[in-house]
Amino acid sequence: MYQTLARTSRRYLSKLPDKTSTLAKFNFPLATSTIKSVTENIHEFINHKQKVTLNGHIHRKARIRPTLSFGFLRDCNGEVVQFVANAATNDKVMDTMKKLTVEESVSITGFAQQKQLRKGETESWELALEDIQILNSSNIDAPRLEKLKQARPEDLPPQFRYLQLRTPFYQNALRVRSKIAQLIRKVLVDGHDFVEIETPLLFKSTPEGAREFLVPTRSPNQFYALPQSPQQYKQILMSSGFTKYFQIAKCFRDEDLRSDRQPEFTQVDLEMSFVNSSDQVMRVVEDVVLSIWGKIKQTSMYTLNESGELVETESDANATRLSKLDYLTALQKYGIDKPDLRSKISFESLEDFFVATENNDFPVVEACVLRGAFDPKLQPSKPPKSLTSELNYSRRRPYVFIIKSENDTKTWYEQLVKKGFMRNKGNLSEDNLCRRLSLNPGDILAVSSRSHLPYENPTPLGKFRQLAILEFPGKWQRPIRRGNDLVDSYNSDETVVGTWVVDFPLFNPVEVSEDTNAPYPKYDKSQLESTHHPFTMCKSEDYNLLETAPLKVKGEHYDLVVNGVEVGGGSRRIHDAALQQYIFEEVLHVKNYQQLFGHLLKALSMGCPPHAGLAMGFDRLCAMVVGTSSIKDVIAFPKNQSGSDRVVESPTTVDEKTLNEYFITTIDSCK
Numbered sequence: 001m002y003q004t005l006a007r008t009s010r011r012y013l014s015k016l017p018d019k020t021s022t023l024a025k026f027n028f029p030l031a032t033s034t035i036k037s038v039t040e041n042i043h044e045f046i047n048h049k050q051k052v053t054l055n056g057h058i059h060r061k062a063r064i065r066p067t068l069s070f071g072f073l074r075d076c077n078g079e080v081v082q083f084v085a086n087a088a089t090n091d092k093v094m095d096t097m098k099k100l101t102v103e104e105s106v107s108i109t110g111f112a113q114q115k116q117l118r119k120g121e122t123e124s125w126e127l128a129l130e131d132i133q134i135l136n137s138s139n140i141d142a143p144r145l146e147k148l149k150q151a152r153p154e155d156l157p158p159q160f161r162y163l164q165l166r167t168p169f170y171q172n173a174l175r176v177r178s179k180i181a182q183l184i185r186k187v188l189v190d191g192h193d194f195v196e197i198e199t200p201l202l203f204k205s206t207p208e209g210a211r212e213f214l215v216p217t218r219s220p221n222q223f224y225a226l227p228q229s230p231q232q233y234k235q236i237l238m239s240s241g242f243t244k245y246f247q248i249a250k251c252f253r254d255e256d257l258r259s260d261r262q263p264e265f266t267q268v269d270l271e272m273s274f275v276n277s278s279d280q281v282m283r284v285v286e287d288v289v290l291s292i293w294g295k296i297k298q299t300s301m302y303t304l305n306e307s308g309e310l311v312e313t314e315s316d317a318n319a320t321r322l323s324k325l326d327y328l329t330a331l332q333k334y335g336i337d338k339p340d341l342r343s344k345i346s347f348e349s350l351e352d353f354f355v356a357t358e359n360n361d362f363p364v365v366e367a368c369v370l371r372g373a374f375d376p377k378l379q380p381s382k383p384p385k386s387l388t389s390e391l392n393y394s395r396r397r398p399y400v401f402i403i404k405s406e407n408d409t410k411t412w413y414e415q416l417v418k419k420g421f422m423r424n425k426g427n428l429s430e431d432n433l434c435r436r437l438s439l440n441p442g443d444i445l446a447v448s449s450r451s452h453l454p455y456e457n458p459t460p461l462g463k464f465r466q467l468a469i470l471e472f473p474g475k476w477q478r479p480i481r482r483g484n485d486l487v488d489s490y491n492s493d494e495t496v497v498g499t500w501v502v503d504f505p506l507f508n509p510v511e512v513s514e515d516t517n518a519p520y521p522k523y524d525k526s527q528l529e530s531t532h533h534p535f536t537m538c539k540s541e542d543y544n545l546l547e548t549a550p551l552k553v554k555g556e557h558y559d560l561v562v563n564g565v566e567v568g569g570g571s572r573r574i575h576d577a578a579l580q581q582y583i584f585e586e587v588l589h590v591k592n593y594q595q596l597f598g599h600l601l602k603a604l605s606m607g608c609p610p611h612a613g614l615a616m617g618f619d620r621l622c623a624m625v626v627g628t629s630s631i632k633d634v635i636a637f638p639k640n641q642s643g644s645d646r647v648v649e650s651p652t653t654v655d656e657k658t659l660n661e662y663f664i665t666t667i668d669s670c671k
Contacts, residue, residue, distance in 0.1 A: 025134075025136060028055075028107045028133050028135055029053045029107055029109060029133075030055070031053050032052055032053045033052050033053070033054065034075055034076070035054065035073075035077065035079035036077055038052060038081075038112055038125065039079075039124070039125070042112060042124060042125050045125075046112055046114065046125070049111055050111075051109065051110070051111060051130070052109065052110060052111065052127060053109045054075055054081070054107070054108050054109075054127065055075065055105075055106070055135075056073045056075035056106065057102075057105055057106070057166060058071060058072070058073065058100050058101065058102050058103060059073060059074040059080050059102070060072045061100070061102055061146070062097050062100045064098055067086060067087055068086050068087075069084065069085045069086075070082055070085070070126070071083055071097065074166065076171075077171060077175075078167065078172060079168075081125070081126065081127060082115065083108050083110065083126060083127040083132075084126055084127070084129065085097055085128075085129045089129055093130075093131060093132055096132050096134060099134070101137070101138055101142060102142050102143055103142035103163060103166070104137050104142075105135040106132060106133060106135060107133045107135060108132045108133075109129075109130050109132075110127040110130045111127070111130070112125050112126075112127060112128075113126060113127075141160065145157075145163060153167040153169065153170070154169075158640055158646040158647070159646040161636075161637060161646070161647050162647070169633075172626070173622070173628070173633050173634045174636060176296060176622065177622045177634050179296055180292055180296060180618075180622055181248055184248065184292070185248075187288050187291050188270065188284070192244065192284050192287070193244055194244040194245065194246045194270065195242055195245055195246075196245075196246055196247055197237060197242065197245050198247055198249075199227075199230040199233035199237075200233065201226060201227060202215060202224040203224060203227040203232075203233075204596075205223060205225040206225070206232070206596045206597065207596065210254065210255045211255060212225040212228060212252070212254060213226040213254050213263070216664055217662065218662055218663075220663050226252035227249075227252065228252065228253050229267065229269065230249050230251075230269050231533060231535065232535075232597075232599070232600050234270075234271040234613060235573055235600060235603070235608075235611065236599070238271055238575075238608055238609060239604065239606060239607070239608035239609075243609075244270075244271075244272050245270065245272075246268065246269060246270040247269050248266060248267075249266065249268075249269045250265075250266060251264070252264050252265075257639065257640075257641050260620060260629075261631075262635065262639055263639055263643050265619050266618040267615045267616060267618050268568070268616040269615045270285075270613050270614060270615075271612070271613030272284070272611060272612060272613060273608075273609040274610060275610055275611055275612040276610060278570075278571075278572055281558075281570055281612045281613060281614055282500060285560060285570075285614055285616070286322055288616075289560070289562075289567070290313060292625060296625060297496075297625050299494065299496060302480065302495065302496065302498070303321075303341075303497065303499055304323045304325070304341050304478075304497070304499060305481065308344065308478065309478060309479050309480065309481040309486065310341075310478050310479065310481065310495075311481045313498070322498050322500055322560075324499065324501075324502050325339075325499050325501050326502055326503040327502065327503050327505065327554075328453065328503070331450075331459065331462070332347065332349065333347055334346060334347070335454075335459040335460070335461045335463070336457060336458035336459070336463075336466070336564075337457055337501055337504070337559065337566075338564055338565065338566045339465075339564060340466070340497075340563055341478065341497045341499055341561075341564075342477060342492050342497050343465070343477065343478070344476050344477070344478045345370065345465050345468060345469070345476050347461055348367050348368075348436055348437060349364060349365075349366050350365040350433075350436070351363075351364050351365060351366075352425075352432075353365075353424070353425060353427070353428050353432075353433055354413070354422040354423065354425060354428075355422060355425055356421065356422045356449035357420060357421070357422055357423050358420065358421055358449070358519075358520075359395075359520045361451055361520070361523075362449040362450055362451050362520065363449065363451070364449060364450050364452060365422050365447065365448075366447070366448060366449070366450060367447050367461075368461045368464055368465060369439065369443055369444070369445055369446075370443060370445075370476070371440070371443050372440075372442050372443065373442065373444040373472065373475075374402075374442055376404060376441035376442040379404055381402070382402070383400045383402055384471050386467055386470070387400055387444070387471060388400055389463070389467065393518055393521055394517055394518070395520055396448070396460045396520065397460065398447060398460045398461055398464050399415075399416060399447045400444065400445070400446045400447075400464075401444070401445040401447075403439050403440065403443040403444065403445055404441055405441055408439075409434060409439035409441070409443075410430055410434060412445060413433070413447075416447060422449070444468075446464045448460040448461045453551075455508055455509065455511070455521075456521060466564070469564075473493075474491075477492050478497075480495075496563060496624075498560065498561065498562045498567075499561055500558050500559065500561070501558070502557070502558050503555075504531050504557045505531055505551065505555065506531060506538050506542075506550070506554060506555035506557075507550050507587065508523075508529055508530075508531050509524055509525040509526075510524050510528065511523055512524045512527075528550060528587060528588060529588065530588065531555065532557050532569065532571065534580075534583055534584065534590075535600075536555045536557050536573065536574070537555065537556045537571065537573060538555055538556065539554045539555065539556060542554050546583075546587065547586075550587050555571060556572040557569065557570070557571040558570055558614070560614075562624060565620060565624065567616055567617060567620060567624070568615055568621075569614065569615065570613050571614075572611075573611050573612060573613070575604055575610050575611055576604065577601045577602075577604040580601060580604060619631035619634055
């Protein structure tokens with residue numbers, strides 16, 4: 001490919017292109033309208049015979065006929081219109097029409113006229129050509145990719161991302177992204193008096209959870225690190241007299257990639273000082289999020305009330321705000337700290353009846369019932385395979401039962417007792433167990449174990465619940481409360497449900513089992529790590545536990561969860577330098593904390609006020625509004641699964657002379 005490009009470049013450079021034809025490409029009429037503006041005022045354009053000039057790309061190959069030729073232009077908004085030329089059209093236009101290939105940029109001029117609609121067509125007008133000018137031709141790849149572009153533009157080879165971006169879906173996706181950014185700025189600046197401040201991208205290497213990208217310098221063994229977030233800079237800003245900061249910030253993490261991860265990503269980062277309650281930050285974030293869904297998505301956001309019903313939220317001060325769900329309840333009821341609350345599937349603890357015996361660290365037996373999952377007359381022999389996929393460890397797959405008969409509702413547990421998975425506590429009452437689960441023929445039952453305070457996230461049943469929601473779309477929906485009415489039938493794909501998850505554990509034990517073939521995960525409770533980051537403040541009532549039982553300490557962290565996706569997370573920060581030093585030194589045992597965080601401790605010690613903040617994943621937020629599961633769809637030039645940008649072919653090798661300037665030596669991986 002590179003050789004081809006090199007040969008092509010040499011060929012073009014060997015002779016100066018023809019002056020007349022080349023300069024003609026730079027001299028063309030500007031567009032007077034867009035396709036959409038003509039469509040909206042079509043009668044005025046036709047009645048007044050207004051001349052129209054449109055600029056754009058050839059959408060499909062032109063059809064040349066003896067009496068009537070036609071082509072299709074796509075403008076900058078992704079809108080498409082047909083243009084036509086007949087026998088009376090001048091020869092120059094007809095000759096140009098014959099040369100057209102797809103994706104050429106062109107300028108066309110003519111008059112709008114009513115169109116005779118064919119079956120399946122929706123455009124009510126077409127442009128009768130008076131003039132057409134090719135502004136730049138497309139190469140041979142464009143026609144080859146034409147069918148793919150029309151049918152499944154997402155499957156276009158990634159090196160042709162710019163062709164992908166010309167299609168309506170991607171045009172809309174990036175335009176929506178732009179509108180969301182503008183609205184965020186308006187809400188924060190005009191509505192809450194925030195100041196937008198840019199923080200440096202050349203930072204220092206500090207442990208914040210993920211691997212960093214290092215940037216070498218021309219000083220021996222001196223490196224910058226690209227920031228995983230602006231966390232420390234924004235806390236320092238709180239010591240700088242700015243009480244409300246935000247930025248739409250670039251962040252970098254060198255981690256394994258998925259559809260919702262990129263090595264470089266964007267987040268909406270904000271911080272507020274003189275804050276004495278997390279609710280102050282939550283209110284600001286709710287105003288932002290509700291404005292985005294209301295004004296751009298033009299839909300309501302729902303939340304959960306105390307009766308387990310969905311109710312509409314509003315941004316008014318006295319209206320219903322997003323509900324709060326504490327971390328432990330989320331793990332106990334839904335098996336994950338970011339539950340999709342559109343579904344009412346939840347878990348029942350069976351610890352009154354049984355204790356799990358396979359592993360003493362996972363003693364709690366729990367069950368999940370999918371009620372009426374199948375017609376009992378059909379008698380399926382096995383549950384759907386999609387419900388039984390394994391987690392990271394070999395013994396963390398739930399036991400799944402098909403309840404075919406009344407007898408199954410009473411005897412299912414006997415198999416698990418025989419297998420040694422669990423034992424009867426000695427007080428088993430079959431009647432009480434039946435009442436607890438209320439099983440009926442046609443149900444699917446899943447049983448697993450967990451620890452009292454789960455560190456697995458999701459738990460085995462949490463993963464089962466996620467898979468069940470995918471396997472049975474639209475089933476087991478929560479009812480929506482509208483006044484005195486409950487609505488059970490609605491499109492869950494078009495329904496947005498948000499909540500705050502709060503009261504996370506401040507610390508977790510370090511997971512030491514790295515072998516995914518191990519039956520259970522193992523944790524070293526003598527080594528602790530921050531659940532989120534080491535700057536989060538503890539709950540006031542748990543302060544003394546920092547010294548005696550740090551694993552029992554809850555943090556003032558809060559996550560915004562929408563439709564089972566963590567959209568953002570934040571916390572009240574530790575603004576007291578002595579307490580922050582204690583966390584580094586005595587709880588997390590960071591040996592070189594002065595080297596890593598001395599700058600922050602110094603800023604905190606100079607009268608830094610109490611502060612709190614939050615960061616939202618901007619790419620993820622945009623993807624949800626657009627209605628796609630992949631953040632790649634709302635990023636102009638995303639990286640692939642290998643971290644490569646195929647458009648510009650990065651990353652690349654660097655010559656040895658340049659590497660020597662940065663004191664870098666490469667190692668041959670084949671040796």
